[in-house]
Amino acid sequence: MTKLTRRDSLTLGAAVLGGTALPALGARAQQAQAPADIPIANVPPPNFQPEKGAQLHVIRPAKFIDPDQVYWDLNTKKYTEQTGVPVRVDYISWEDLRPQTAVIANTGAGADVVIGFSSDPFIYASKLVGMSDLCDYLGAKYGGWYDLALRYGQKWRTNDWISLPVGGGTGPTVYRKSWVQQAGFDKIPADLDGFLKLCQGLKKIGHPCGFSLGHALGDANGFAEWALWSHGSSVVDENGKVTLDVKPTIEALKYITELYKTMIPGTISWNDSGNNKAYAAGDIGLTFNGVSIYYVLKTSPDPKLQAIAADTFHEEVPLGVAKRAPRTATIMNAMLFKHSKYPNAAKDYLRFMMEAPQYGPWLSNCIGYWSQPLKAYGQMKFWTEDPKLKPYAAAMDTIYYDGYAGPITAASSAVTANYTIVDMFAAVATGSMSPESAARQAARQAERYYKTA
Amino acid sequence: MDATVPSASVAFTPPREGRLARLFDSKAFLVAACMLPTIGLLGVFLTYPLGLGVWLSFTDTTIGSPGHFIGLDNFVSLAGDSVFWMSVTNTIFYTGTATIGKFALGLWLAMLLNHHFPFKAFIRAIILLPWIVPTVLSAIAWWWIYDPQFSIVSYVLVNVLHVRSSYIDFLGTPWHARWSLVVANVWRGIPFVAITLLAGLQTISPSLYEAALLDGATPWQQFRRITVPLLMPILAVVLTLSVLFTFSDFQLVYAITRGGPFNTTHLMATLAFQRAIPGSQLGEGAAIAVAMIPFLIAATLLSFFGLGRRKWMQGEAND
Numbered sequence: 001m002t003k004l005t006r007r008d009s010l011t012l013g014a015a016v017l018g019g020t021a022l023p024a025l026g027a028r029a030q031q032a033q034a035p036a037d038i039p040i041a042n043v044p045p046p047n048f049q050p051e052k053g054a055q056l057h058v059i060r061p062a063k064f065i066d067p068d069q070v071y072w073d074l075n076t077k078k079y080t081e082q083t084g085v086p087v088r089v090d091y092i093s094w095e096d097l098r099p100q101t102a103v104i105a106n107t108g109a110g111a112d113v114v115i116g117f118s119s120d121p122f123i124y125a126s127k128l129v130g131m132s133d134l135c136d137y138l139g140a141k142y143g144g145w146y147d148l149a150l151r152y153g154q155k156w157r158t159n160d161w162i163s164l165p166v167g168g169g170t171g172p173t174v175y176r177k178s179w180v181q182q183a184g185f186d187k188i189p190a191d192l193d194g195f196l197k198l199c200q201g202l203k204k205i206g207h208p209c210g211f212s213l214g215h216a217l218g219d220a221n222g223f224a225e226w227a228l229w230s231h232g233s234s235v236v237d238e239n240g241k242v243t244l245d246v247k248p249t250i251e252a253l254k255y256i257t258e259l260y261k262t263m264i265p266g267t268i269s270w271n272d273s274g275n276n277k278a279y280a281a282g283d284i285g286l287t288f289n290g291v292s293i294y295y296v297l298k299t300s301p302d303p304k305l306q307a308i309a310a311d312t313f314h315e316e317v318p319l320g321v322a323k324r325a326p327r328t329a330t331i332m333n334a335m336l337f338k339h340s341k342y343p344n345a346a347k348d349y350l351r352f353m354m355e356a357p358q359y360g361p362w363l364s365n366c367i368g369y370w371s372q373p374l375k376a377y378g379q380m381k382f383w384t385e386d387p388k389l390k391p392y393a394a395a396m397d398t399i400y401y402d403g404y405a406g407p408i409t410a411a412s413s414a415v416t417a418n419y420t421i422v423d424m425f426a427a428v429a430t431g432s433m434s435p436e437s438a439a440r441q442a443a444r445q446a447e448r449y450y451k452t453a
Numbered sequence: 454m455d456a457t458v459p460s461a462s463v464a465f466t467p468p469r470e471g472r473l474a475r476l477f478d479s480k481a482f483l484v485a486a487c488m489l490p491t492i493g494l495l496g497v498f499l500t501y502p503l504g505l506g507v508w509l510s511f512t513d514t515t516i517g518s519p520g521h522f523i524g525l526d527n528f529v530s531l532a533g534d535s536v537f538w539m540s541v542t543n544t545i546f547y548t549g550t551a552t553i554g555k556f557a558l559g560l561w562l563a564m565l566l567n568h569h570f571p572f573k574a575f576i577r578a579i580i581l582l583p584w585i586v587p588t589v590l591s592a593i594a595w596w597w598i599y600d601p602q603f604s605i606v607s608y609v610l611v612n613v614l615h616v617r618s619s620y621i622d623f624l625g626t627p628w629h630a631r632w633s634l635v636v637a638n639v640w641r642g643i644p645f646v647a648i649t650l651l652a653g654l655q656t657i658s659p660s661l662y663e664a665a666l667l668d669g670a671t672p673w674q675q676f677r678r679i680t681v682p683l684l685m686p687i688l689a690v691v692l693t694l695s696v697l698f699t700f701s702d703f704q705l706v707y708a709i710t711r712g713g714p715f716n717t718t719h720l721m722a723t724l725a726f727q728r729a730i731p732g733s734q735l736g737e738g739a740a741i742a743v744a745m746i747p748f749l750i751a752a753t754l755l756s757f758f759g760l761g762r763r764k765w766m767q768g769e770a771n772d
Contacts, residue, residue: 099730102516123517123733214624215711217731266601268714269624278602410515410733417731418536423715430626432715441535448530449734 034356035364037381043141046133050345055086058349059100060115061332062091064292067365075358076349085345104337112340113350118152118331118401121163122408129336131161134347138164138354142376146396147324149373152331156407164350165396167363167370168329171222171288172391173315176308179207179285188286188315192230192255195318199262199286207285210263210278212270213426215419218330219272221402223288224421226327227252229400230320235415235446236406242450244424244443253428253435260429268426280305288317288327291368291392314391328402329395332370371395411449420445509739516733527740537741540712540719544748547635547720548699554639555695559646564680566647567654577651584644592708595637599623599709624710627717634718637705642698646691653687654680693756700749721745 034040058076063069069091076087090111092100097116104110105124114120121128135153139145145153149165173188180188183201199209212219228234233248260267264284267274275287280297287293297309317327336346352358354374363372364382368389372378373396383393403412415421424442427433433441476482510527514520531537566577583591598605600623607620624630657680665675681688703722706712712719712727719727721741729738 098516105517106519123515213714215713264602265620266622266625268626269599269601269622269630269710271711274601281602283602410517414728414732414734417733418727419713419716423713426713427715430714432627445534445536448534 035360035380037379038356038360039143039376039379040356041141041143043137045351046137046347048134048344048348048351050083050085050348051342054342054345055088056113056342056345056349057088057090057111058113058115059090059092059097059111061097061117062093065295065366065369067367068362068369071358071362071365072353075353075362078358079349079352082352083345083348085342085349087349101335108337108339110339111337112342112346113334113336115166115332115334118333119403119408119413121152121333121335122156123410123413124335124337125155125162127338128162129338129340129343129346131164131334131336131347132159134351135161135164138351138374142354142356142374143378144375146373146375147399148329148331148396148401151399151401152333152408153373162335164334164354165373166332166334166354167366167372168331168396169290169370170327170329170392170395171219171290172317172325172327173286174279174289174293175286175313175315176207176311177313178311179205182207188318190316190319192318192320196255196259196262199259202285203262207282208262208264209259209286210267210270210275210284211259211287212272212274213260213268213422213429214270214274215422216270216272216274217417219270219275219289220419220422221416222327224425225400225402225404226288226317227256227425228421229326229404230318230322231255232321234405235403235412235421236450238405240406240409240411240450242443242446244446245439249439250435253425253438256425257429257431257435268430280308282308291389294388295367312388314388316391316394322400324400325394325398326400328398328400328404329371331373331396368392368395406450411446414449415446418445506739507743509736510743512736514735514739516730516735520736523736527737528744531737531740531744536716536719537724537744539716540721540724540741541744543631543718544700544720544722544745546631547638547702548696548752551635551638551642551699552692552696554635555642555646555699556692558639559643560650562643562647563650563654566651577648580647581644583641584648588641588704589708591641592637592705595633595640595705596709599633601625625714627714630710630714630718634706634709637709638699638702641705642695645698646695649687649691650684653684657683689756693753696752696756697749700752701745721748 060072063072072089076089080086098120100110101114101116101120101124104114105127108127131153135145145165148168153161153163153165155162175188179202180186180198182205183198185194185198185201189195189198202208211223213223214220228249231248231252233244233246233252235242235244237243264278270278275284275289276293276296278284279287279289279293291314294309294312294314297305297312300306300309316325320326334350336343336350340346353362356376359372359377360380363370363377364380367382371392371394378393378397383389401408402416403409406412420442424438428435428438470478509520511522511524512520513523513526562580566573566580570576597603601620604620604623606623607617610617611620622629623633661679661683662675665679670678701722702720703726706718706720706723707726710718712723716724721744725738725741725745727738728734728741732738
């Protein structure tokens with residue numbers, strides 16, 4: 001479950017935010033009409049007639065902000081009221097979700113629908129009911145799917161849907177505008193040279209950047225992948241052959257070594273909360289992160305933190321040589337297991353949850369913690385009402401994923417979980433290894449998994 | 454009428470024993486029957502998981518696929534994996550240094566606590582605190598202490614005492630990180646050693662020290678000739694347990710560094726977990742865990758036979 005702990009850090013903001021947002025929730029959630037700002041094509045829904053006596057058991061990742069669960073529950077209740085199908089939703093902590101999914105898959109018993117993480121459906125593909133009917137319908141009705149949704153929903157090199165991507169969370173650049181201006185920049189440069197100069201400037205004025213190069217599952221892997229992809233390198237090619245030991249990787253390693261010199265000391269040992277804490281303390285002026293930093297600050301009763309929030313802006317990560325944003329997102333990916341006795345009811349439930357009257361309010365109240373896989377929802381006003389949310393609106397508008405550019409397998413998640421790429425950068429940045437030997441060693445480590453996959 | 458009873462003819466014959474009764478009279482059966490629950494418990498909760506772990510280590514099982522028997526492939530592949538060997542040397546270093554630290558300080562503490570002083574019982578109880586606090590909690594405390602930006606130690610040194618100009622990077626370089634973890638482990642392990650050795654010290658008769666004093670023995674000689682030999686049996690047990698605990702430590706390292714920076718603090722236990730669960734390579738993770746077993750057996754045998762097997766332990770005189 002890649003990118004898992006980036007979200008962990010979001011917990012910080014959850015309580016605070018939930019407290020302020022909740023009173024208004026009940027009334028607004030009751031609206032049965034689709035929000036007016038979602039363009040909807042006139043497509044007849046597929047006929048998923050729920051089986052007689054159907055009842056559903058759904059598990060999904062635990063909430064990090066209250067509206068996530070409140071709206072999910074309200075929508076589920078609405079579904080039961082309209083169809084008479086009882087649905088039980090269990091919210092599972094992020095660490096426990098993957099082992100539970102494994103048990104459900106291996107025993108062929110338990111929840112009908114498992115909303116797991118990014119690559120999970122690929123590991124259990126043979127045990128899943130195809131989703132093409134549902135996903136083709138949703139795509140036609142709501143303006144099509146973003147590339148990342150296609151990648152994480154469809155079987156490799158086919159148009160067959162094995163899962164339904166429900167939403168994604170990502171980590172673009174988070175920065176203090178006044179300090180970036182003080183360093184001589186109006187905005188975050190999209191080119192790597194400019195970005196390095198900006199970070200050098202930030203260090204000079206005493207407000208350095210900070211990116212985790214430690215064993216931080218979400219933050220460090222996200223940063224390392226950005227470094228790799230923005231230089232045009234990748235762990236594997238389209239056939240799953242390891243292509244790490246190449247010149248662009250060496251360039252990326254040299255670049256990060258320079259960038260590391262501009263960082264605040266200690267990022268080698270940061271876990272996923274490292275940059276959140278340092279940013280909130282005013283120790284760093286720039287990092288990559290989920291929307292959590294901003295919302296913790298914004299919803300804090302402390303005027304000092306609110307002032308930091310006002311000065312905080314977001315921007316897409318620098319592109320480098322990449323054409324599309326060289327970062328990925330953590331996907332909530334819904335799987336329907338073959339052992340379910342009520343596959344029609346399950347698909348109907350998922351369809352209902354993805355339709356505008358339900359999905360719209362859920363999404364807009366998740367304020368960027370989750371972003372839409374369907375393009376129509378990108379038109380919703382809340383994305384532009386607070387312009388700072390813009391990079392999060394595009395969370396799934398990318399072609400990059402863990403294990404890019406190869407097929408998604410257990411090997412890609414093993415490489416992420418073992419910090420192979422992170423450690424390669426960390427070893428070179430701290431001068432413990434030469435770029436060449438680090439790239440060679442990382443390639444060997446990656447090959448151990450891609451060989452067996 | 455003859456009043457006498459022909460007693461001989463109606464001599465008591467015990468009822469014929471049922472098979473069941475005879476079965477329960479059999480000692481062998483009783484022994485087996487009484488041990489069955491224990492064997493069952495051990496089998497279900499100890500042998501089965503251990504056996505499963507060993508079996509997994511010979512398969513290519515991943516989370517989500519049952520896997521096949523692949524013989525020693527996992528071990529062969531690990532033999533060529535520098536991260537695995539790093540974790541082996543780290544584990545040995547960690548166990549060695551932490552155990553020495555725990556025993557030196559623990560023994561010293563035990564001898565201090567063996568004296569009479571005010572609030573003795575209270576202080577002895579306090580000493581146990583690091584041992585009582587759940588490891589995950591104390592690990593998080595240490596993680597804060599070692600934080601590169603928010604460390605209390607750095608804060609005191611830099612902002613209060615002004616003896617340093619920059620914060621200490623406790624976990625940022627391999628050796629800093631390794632020693633930091635050893636310190637945390639020693640802190641956590643001292644109470645166990647100290648309290649058990651204190652119990653051992655109190656079994657040593659004061660008359661021995663009095664006799665030594667009359668003979669003009671120096672404190673060092675008393676320690677060397679009386680305390681150490683008499684403490685040896687309990688020392689051997691405590692050392693064995695301590696080595697086992699330290700060798701298989703997981704929580705401290707996982708909570709503080711997760712094996713970073715670049716795998717230089719991975720122990721075998723943390724690497725096994727990382728590969729097996731988040732990395733979903735159950736077979737490989739099991740192989741790393743199984744690779745710990747020979748080390749654990751060796752450590753146990755070494756400390757037990759090396760230290761514990763003295764003749765006087767069996768009630769004979771020492772040579």
